[in-house]
């Protein structure tokens with residue numbers, strides 16, 4: 001079970017005020033706050049272990065390398081990958097997807113080939129494929145959804161052709177909260193011998209993810225959304241696939257030998273990690289993973305589900321409030337609009353009450369087009385949020401509504 005008061009004490013920022021009001025932080029889909037142990041890990045490593053990893057014979061370099069590689073093992077265990085060779089450290093989900101789009105596109109896609117995305121993708125799972133489309137002449141097929149925000153699986157099945165080379169979909173929508181049936185999506189792609197990339201930016205912080213159970217070839221997520229530091233993320237890839245892909249960037253760390261005549265690359269994951277990695281960040285990410293693991297991902301999921309149900313019930317009582325995304329399987333994200341009040345006005349006025357929500361298109365403009373709106377107000381919850389904070393949000397929305 002979640003002891004929310006004890007947990008909140010681990011997050012110093014949660015006890016600050018904004019505009020003399022207690023902070024209510026409901027922008028967790030954009031980034032999460034950091035527990036003390038993560039921040040202390042960053043400071044302590046800079047103070048007492050800092051040295052560049054992998055190439056040093058000296059003590060500090062070896063200790064920093066050990067911490068960095070131990071973090072890879074922590075990530076492996078967290079997502080139940082088979083091997084640490086399947087864990088590539090990147091800057092975040094965006095870089096992970098760009099890496100794959102470049103590298104997979106280079107090796108396996110030609111003019112006329114197709115990639116399948118869904119209508120609810122974040123721009124970071126659209127634009128890299130468009131860049132590839134411009135470079136290689138591939139085309140993009142889109143899985144549609146129903147009005148509840150659920151993908152239409154029958155339509156998905158119809159999108160496959162002999163030209164389909166990859167399926168890339170989000171696990172959880174950052175706007176609608178929909179938890180997509182990614183295991184089924186993967187199994188269907190495999191019937192066509194097509195590999196799959198899952199954007200796990202919004203799932204990893206909220207639920208247990210298991211690479212061996214999911215069976216997708218690739219999976220991307222960001223450290224900063226799972227209570228870790230900014231600037232570090234992960235691309236998981238099945239080892240046999242990673243070893244088939246060409247590098248994304250060249251430089252130090254990713255080679256076995258270099259001469260002007262010939263360079264021999266490292267195997268995965270180092271092949272994809274050119275240059276000095278964010279080794280302080282990876283240790284911080286490992287601390288964050290240890291932190292959420294100690295609470296228990298299943299406890300986190302259950303508590304956040306309870307918060308989301310409570311918030312949904314209370315918000316539905318507000319006059320003129322429309323919720324976007326009512327999928328049967330939903331994560332802790334609620335997007336809404338109230339009457340004709342512009343999302344930006346609602347967000348700005350809630351902010352004055354100390355309530356941090358996100359407004360706008362949430363980097364999902366094609367989804368906004370599908371919904372026929374410009375943007376929403378989005379409240380997204382973490383295990384450190386409380387029902388009292390949701391009450392404050394509901395009261396705030398009512399106050400703002402009265403002003404219009």
Ligand code: PMP
Pocket residue numbers: 029030091092093094095122124125170172173174199201202222363
């Ligand atoms: N995909 C989804 C579903 C997201 O919500 C986000 C972040 N909002 C991203 C990708 C991009 O993550 P990052 O900015 O950490 O690379």
